[in-house]
Amino acid sequence: MERHLRFGPTKVSKSRIKRLRGVQQPQYRLRVNDIRVFYDVTESAVEILAIIPKAAAQRWLDEAGTPDDSGTGEGQG
Numbered sequence: 001m002e003r004h005l006r007f008g009p010t011k012v013s014k015s016r017i018k019r020l021r022g023v024q025q026p027q028y029r030l031r032v033n034d035i036r037v038f039y040d041v042t043e044s045a046v047e048i049l050a051i052i053p054k055a056a057a058q059r060w061l062d063e064a065g066t067p068d069d070s071g072t073g074e075g076q077g
Contacts, residue, residue: 001032005039009046025049025066029057038064 004016009028012019018029026038026049036057038050052060 001030001037004030005037005046005048009039009041020061020065022068023061023065024068026061 004011009017010019011017016031018031020026020029025040027040028038030037030039031054034054036050036052036054037048038052038057038061040047040049050060050064
């Protein structure tokens with residue numbers, strides 16, 4: 001987890017990091033086995049918002065995610 005978030009937190013890949021669409025926050029999701037890490041990236045920091053099991057990820061995102069009202073996408077990617 002540290003390797004991905006320290007050296008390439010915005011480097012989207014098919015298997016690990018996903019830029020989320022349809023939400024303003026969190027911006028990204030990192031997959032590590034059956035764990036999901038939701039986080040935001042600023043110029044100077046990576047802010048981890050949640051580390052949760054895969055089974056609870058969609059429920060957490062529905063409850064804690066901030067919808068993107070700009071109309072630039074649907075779903076979570």
